[in-house]
Amino acid sequence: MKADTDALWPQVRSMARAFWKSPARNRLIFLGGGLATVIALTAFGQMWLNAWNQPFYDSLARKDMDGFIHQLWVFAGIAFLLLTLNVSQTWLNQSTKVKLREGLVRDLLDDWLQGRRAFRLAFNSEIGVNPDQRIHEDARHLSELTTDLGIGLLQASLLLATFIGVLWGLSRGIVLHIDGQVLAIPGYMVWCALLYAGIASLLSWKVGSPLVRLNALRYAREADLRFNLVRVSEHMEGIALHGGEADERDRLSSDLDRVLGIMRRIVGAVTGLTWITAGYGWFTLVAPILVAAPGYFHGNLSFGELMMAVGAFIQVQQALRWFIDNVSAIADWRATLLRVSSFREGLQAMDRLGEGRGRIDFAPSTDRQVILSGLEVASPAGAISLSQPEVVIEPGQHLLIIGDSGTGKTVFFRAIAGLWPWGKGRIGLPPDDDLQDREGDGVMFLPRHPYI
Structure with a gap:
């Protein structure tokens, strides 16, 4: 997991390239431009x-x-x-989430349902479990987190750029008296704000970074539980006929225990992180006054200028504390990005699956025969072959293929159907035009779960 989260x-x-090719790109760029404009106007209003x-x-004084x-x-x-701008930002925010999810899900669906990719991914990679x-x-969670974090980061950046100049100018009226010496530090309040937020950010990431791995594990366990719940629901008639309720309950309870185990670890990590974030928030109530107090008591700041300096310090702190407030959300975003991007890359890797391996030769047969000649199917368990090097199946002929459990019968039949092309030898099937000309003749492949 560490190697994945480091990448x-x-x-x-990878996701940026998918965005650039998406039909939703222009609409998202338009919404992003509108958000940037509204956030810039909001920063101006807050400075005002x-x-x-x-x-x-x-006037009060x-x-x-x-x-x-x-x-x-x-x-x-x-x-x-500011109220009008806030309402506009909310509308643009929600619209961006909808459009981003539309583009992302359509991209994943297009990649997933292409040329047997979904089938091969399910049987060749852990990524294909619970697509x-x-x-x-x-995809929904990633769209919402990306929008919220992106807008928050842009807003924090504009606030910082707007108010750091104001705070620097107000720092000129603040002097420190140390052992009878008068000390004036250029940008004194700016440096205090940066140091204060930097220490808190470092502590927050140190405590909250394990949440990336824990969230990724949680989503995987949740997917397993959800999949098995759907499976039980779909097979309820068979479970009832065979009295399998107790077995299914035990299996689902085991899945639930794994989910709850990860959630308990997340609770501990979030609780530890809250000590940092909540403590930072409470101390911030008095921190700007403590920092600006020397300028009020020993300098030339008026009460109104003191409150202006406090307000500017708070705005700079709000911008700088964006990371501190969002450590948990960033960890969640990293975990979700990992799952979505690895799924997308896994789908595209299916087109390169088996490069360098031999492939079975598929060719039309004559006389409506099915011919298996020198067939060896490559599988993770090894090569699979019939006891006879060549088999010819005539129309209407019955044939039973038997073998011990685990010897690869399922993979063998998938190879005949063309779903598993890796191996060597030749498979001859009646040509397509022959299937169309003779009603009732030809080859029909029936999957385990019938599909109409």
């Missing part, structure tokens, strides 16, 4: 709101009623603008 950038590049702090609190009323009207205008989980639940 983050190849996974991202922060600047409003100084005249508002100064002066007990200036007219100035106080005026600033309330200014606040109403700013709040209405419904990866296409349905994992």
Whole structure:
């Protein structure tokens, strides 16, 4: 698992190439541009709101009623603008999730249901187990997490770019008195914010990084449980006829125990992470005042400028704490990206499956015969062959192929049907035009689970 989770950038590049080829690309680019515009305007509005702090609190300090009323009207205008932008951002956010999921699921469906890829993946790779989980639940989850994290990161970046300049300018009014010495540090509050958020981010990732592996394991266990629940539901009549309820209950209970075991480990990891994130959040309530206090008590900051500096510090902290607040979500995103990208890459690898191996020769036969000549089927268990080097089956003839359990009879029949081409020898089947000309003649292959 570690090798897979370390390959983050190849996974991202693979999904980016899929996005660029998707028919939903232009619509998603349009929605992304709209989101970027709205978020930029929101950052401007928040900067305006922060600047409003100084005249508002100064009017309170002066007990200036007219100035106080005026600033309330200014606040109403700013709040209405920000409210409109928030509603617009919500609509764009939800629309992006829908469109991103549409593009991702259609891409996975196109790759999955191509030229026997799905069949070969199911029997050649662990990735092919429970593809419904990866296409349905994992794709949905990845679309939503990618949208939320992407928008949050963009918003945090714009906030940081907007307010770090404001905070740097306000730091000029803050001086430190140490042992009778006066010390003025350029950008003092900016450096404090960076140091504070950097320590918290490092601790958060250190504690929360195991969640990547645990979430990936959880999704795999959940998929197994869901698959077996569907299997029991589909075979309920046979289970009831043969009294198999107790056996199925034990099997499902075992699947559930594996899910719950992983969930308990996730609970422990999230609890440990909460000590860092929640502690950071609570201390942030007083941190900006503590940092700006020297400028208020020993410098030339007014009360309004103090509150403006506190507001700017909080905005910078909100931008810098994006990673801290989203460590758990990032770990979840990494795990989901791993499952979806590995599934997609596994599907495409099926086209290269068996390169360098011999292939069975499929050719039309004459006289509506089925001919198996020198046939050897390559399988994970070894070469599979008949006791007779050449078998000719005439129309209407009955033939029984027998062998011990586990010797590869199923793979052998799949090879005759053309689903498993690896091996050597020749398989001759009646040509397609012969099947069309004679009603009732030809070859019919019946899978284990009939499909109409």
